[in-house]
Amino acid sequence: MEELEPSDIKEEPEPEQIKEEQEELSISRDEEHFSDSQDEDESTSTTDGETDPQNRVQESQCDSDVGKNAKQTQIENKPFTCEECCKSFRRLCHLKTHRRIHTGEKPFFCKECFKCFRESSSLRRHMMTHTGERPFFCLQCHQSFSQISNLRTHVRTHTGEKPFACKECDKSFSEKSSLRKHMTTHTGEKPFACQDCDQRFSRKSVLRTHMRIHTGEKPFACKDFSRSYNLTSHMLTHTGEKFYACKDCSKEFKQMSYLKRHMLTHTGENCNKSN
DNA sequence: CTTATGTAGGGAAAAGCCCGGG
């Protein structure tokens, strides 16, 4: 699991970390262009403000809210204040940990995959991805999770709870990130531009898929596709519809093109040298 | 009609960050 992207691992040698993003930046198939300060996949181009990267300003003073923050500190009894961002903490050791955000320091690293973390507990939690430990279980569907908060989110898929409501329309969503994605349908923002044609997309992952058009990557170019599905028609009595069933997992699709796309999910080795 | 592709929601995995007990 967890295939290495070409560009991960790299720890920013740059002093000026570009928003600390790595991830492949090379969506377009050649060149390097695309330094893309745009964020990841589905993104609200971020409220600027905090942790802002790159250029100038480097406001080390937290001007505006100094008074407010000081007051806050008073009230909450948080005597230790970060000089970079003016956040305050009750304990010095927490401030020390916090400061690593600004220094970029990540003292804990995984011996398995060499990823680095700012906190020891983050590393410990990360190790579960290697051990496969998933201690939390959904009572309704028995699915397991490595983090209890992910389980809690998952449970909403059973309860139907949708705490995140759009202000622009009457839709609601079970996850905040879903609402964020939805908002792009109102704003029309499409931060991800294809470098090889002039289309733009609202999500990075969609651009990635789109690039298959330019790279020519075909789901089944290397395989006898006809052997990878069953044509079933068990619904014939009602609708006359046919279904294309995946031979690997027996899911059914109304269109063969859906199945082709689906087959990408268990593609893998068998696309090697066989014809 | 079929197929390929864009759209958009559902949802999972993993990490970021903060906090308090010991």
Add this chain to the structure above:
DNA sequence: CCCCGGGCTTTTCCCTACATAA
């Protein structure tokens, strides 16, 4: 102090039903 675990938040990604253009 540190270590550690709990917990909320955020980021990133995958999957696929549906609409539509070719």
